[in-house]
Amino acid sequence: MIISIASGKGGTGKTTVATNLAVSVDGPVQLLDCDVEEPNAHLFLRPSIQETKTVTTPIPEIDLEKCNQCKKCMEICRFRAIAVIGDTVLTFPELCHSCGGCMAVCPEGAIIETGRELGVLETGTVNGVSFVHGRLRVGEAMSPPLIRAVRDRTRAGGLTLIDAPPGTSCPVIAAMKDTDFVLLVTEPTPFGLHDLKLAVEAVKILKIPMGLVINRADMGDDRVRTYARSERIPILMEIPFDRQIAESYSRGEMFTLALPEWKARFRGLLEDIKTLVGKGAGTK
Amino acid sequence: MKELVILSGKGGTGKTSLTAAFATLAAGCLLCDADVDAADLHLLMQPDIRKRTDFQGGGMAVIDLQRCTGCGTCIDMCRWSAIGSDFVVDQIACEGCGVCVDFCPEQAVDFPVKTCGQWFVSDTRFGPMVHARLGIAEENSGKLVTLVRQQARQLAEEKGHDLILTDGPPGVGCPVIASVGGATSVVIVAEPTVSGIHDMARAIELCRHFNVPVMVCINKFDLNLDNSATIERMAHDGGLPVVGRVPFDPAFTRAMVQGKTLLEFDGNGPAGEQLRQVWANIMRTPAMTT
Numbered sequence: 001m002i003i004s005i006a007s008g009k010g011g012t013g014k015t016t017v018a019t020n021l022a023v024s025v026d027g028p029v030q031l032l033d034c035d036v037e038e039p040n041a042h043l044f045l046r047p048s049i050q051e052t053k054t055v056t057t058p059i060p061e062i063d064l065e066k067c068n069q070c071k072k073c074m075e076i077c078r079f080r081a082i083a084v085i086g087d088t089v090l091t092f093p094e095l096c097h098s099c100g101g102c103m104a105v106c107p108e109g110a111i112i113e114t115g116r117e118l119g120v121l122e123t124g125t126v127n128g129v130s131f132v133h134g135r136l137r138v139g140e141a142m143s144p145p146l147i148r149a150v151r152d153r154t155r156a157g158g159l160t161l162i163d164a165p166p167g168t169s170c171p172v173i174a175a176m177k178d179t180d181f182v183l184l185v186t187e188p189t190p191f192g193l194h195d196l197k198l199a200v201e202a203v204k205i206l207k208i209p210m211g212l213v214i215n216r217a218d219m220g221d222d223r224v225r226t227y228a229r230s231e232r233i234p235i236l237m238e239i240p241f242d243r244q245i246a247e248s249y250s251r252g253e254m255f256t257l258a259l260p261e262w263k264a265r266f267r268g269l270l271e272d273i274k275t276l277v278g279k280g281a282g283t284k
Numbered sequence: 285m286k287e288l289v290i291l292s293g294k295g296g297t298g299k300t301s302l303t304a305a306f307a308t309l310a311a312g313c314l315l316c317d318a319d320v321d322a323a324d325l326h327l328l329m330q331p332d333i334r335k336r337t338d339f340q341g342g343g344m345a346v347i348d349l350q351r352c353t354g355c356g357t358c359i360d361m362c363r364w365s366a367i368g369s370d371f372v373v374d375q376i377a378c379e380g381c382g383v384c385v386d387f388c389p390e391q392a393v394d395f396p397v398k399t400c401g402q403w404f405v406s407d408t409r410f411g412p413m414v415h416a417r418l419g420i421a422e423e424n425s426g427k428l429v430t431l432v433r434q435q436a437r438q439l440a441e442e443k444g445h446d447l448i449l450t451d452g453p454p455g456v457g458c459p460v461i462a463s464v465g466g467a468t469s470v471v472i473v474a475e476p477t478v479s480g481i482h483d484m485a486r487a488i489e490l491c492r493h494f495n496v497p498v499m500v501c502i503n504k505f506d507l508n509l510d511n512s513a514t515i516e517r518m519a520h521d522g523g524l525p526v527v528g529r530v531p532f533d534p535a536f537t538r539a540m541v542q543g544k545t546l547l548e549f550d551g552n553g554p555a556g557e558q559l560r561q562v563w564a565n566i567m568r569t570p571a572m573t574t
Contacts, residue, residue, distance in 0.1 A: 008322050010295010010454040037455035038293050040479035078382045099381030138489045141458040166295045166454050167321040170423045190540050195322040201420045219537050250508035252478035
């Protein structure tokens with residue numbers, strides 16, 4: 001089973017929920033940190049890294065000896081990543097989406113593909129948790145291909161938790177798509193509610209069952225709960241605002257270590273999710 | 285004209301709350317919300333929308349099953365696995381590269397341009413605001429951020445505003461890159477947590493990559509004084525000004541619930557006082573005075 005943990009708004013507690021859930025459940029579990037722009041789960045889990053691999057995306061390289069400046073590559077590229085000017089061809093690697101159209105269309109076979117570095121992928125383990133994350137190269141704009149590379153490490157048959165990036169656009173979709181359940185983490189504030197609604201719409205488009213964790217549950221107001229009831233999204237856990245939790249987070253500690261009674265609650269959360277996945281709840 | 289962009293790397297450190305508070309203090313500025321993906325600034329600004337315009341993204345492949353002979357060329361060539369064996373295109377997976385359009389021997393693939401959001405010009409009680417809404421699950425957020433910032437610039441020039449205050453998105457990817465280029469300076473709102481520090485470092489690296497001056501504002505500084513000291517040391521080592529230390533204050537949330545900026549809600553509390561100081565410090569930095 002694959003559970004993605006998402007939020008819409010940033011800083012609501014996705015990583016807190018993902019890491020504490022990972023260390024609370026019985027049996028083998030895999031955590032994929034797909035927030036490749038700002039990966040944080042490793043700061044809490046502190047896995048020993050066993051493998052570091054550079055992930056690249058294909059970009060064109062032009063052989064000017066073979067090129068006859070026919071401009072077909074420039075015409076096919078919808079991302080303006082190739083320009084033929086006089087007898088030279090300029091490529092703009094940072095604009096390239098790696099569709100391979102230029103290489104396929106070139107009648108002279110003058111284009112081969114090389115790689116642009118997207119970032120690194122690292123894998124490791126800690127206390128029975130198998131860990132994978134991606135770290136986007138600073139300056140690289142495109143995160144979805146790196147997110148897909150992290151997700152390619154999903155182990156079939158086991159429990160996989162995905163820590164998703166914030167927002168509702170392509171990176172989040174890449175992290176949530178084809179997962180069995182989306183656990184949305186929100187805070188009961190106007191910003192939290194507004195972005196939760198966007199995230200819920202995104203999950204509905206993907207037709208995945210979902211449930212809600214309300215973090216800092218005693219701050220703000222009650223509108224998140226009213227909204228969840230009206231949308232029939234089950235509230236599976238509420239974590240209060242507690243200075244002890246906030247301070248342990250600030251030090252990079254998982255709060256279930258300081259407050260072990262929460263481990264049973266996280267195990268209960270997983271059981272609730274399994275039941276909901278079994279019933280196909282939350283999909284419309 | 286100057287543009288100050290508020291970033292953080294990590295989400296939820298207080299970008300929007302601080303941007304809104306600065307709007308209260310910056311007389312005659314123009315507001316720009318560059319977080320088009322999960323925009324929240326409007327919840328505190330209650331903008332009166334004067335003009336709304338559709339945002340056209342790229343094209344999306346649609347196969348006409350009447351013309352399609354089922355040869356499978358498009359399936360073989362699509363690098364996004366976006367075309368099913370029934371020749372229906374998964375609109376979420378489609379990258380909009382158009383390779384299937386060009387290579388279909390039957391010319392059975394249409395490529396309609398998709399409206400993937402809207403952008404707005406509004407009035408607020410603090411001045412004009414340019415903001416946008418990207419459609420759910422859409423691409424092209426960087427393009428929309430670039431558009432919103434261009435429109436903000438144009439409007440500021442027309443109306444004679446000499447400062448644009450831009451609320452940026454979290455992360456370091458496409459929409460953040462689109463928010464940084466050409467800005468006068470970036471304020472990074474950092475929280476004293478291990479993740480806040482980690483993400484701040486990446487955001488600073490990004491600004492350096494694009495040669496944009498950076499200053500650091502520590503928010504919720506009293507949550508972890510050791511980590512706040514680490515942030516100050518990192519800023520100092522990098523030659524970056526630290527423009528302030530704002531205390532953790534539940535008044536931020538209470539102000540948000542009422543749709544107000546912190547300074548409108550409780551200007552005399554500890555956070556309010558600090559915010560005025562922070563703003564004065566920002567406007568005295570070399571980046572903002574030269």
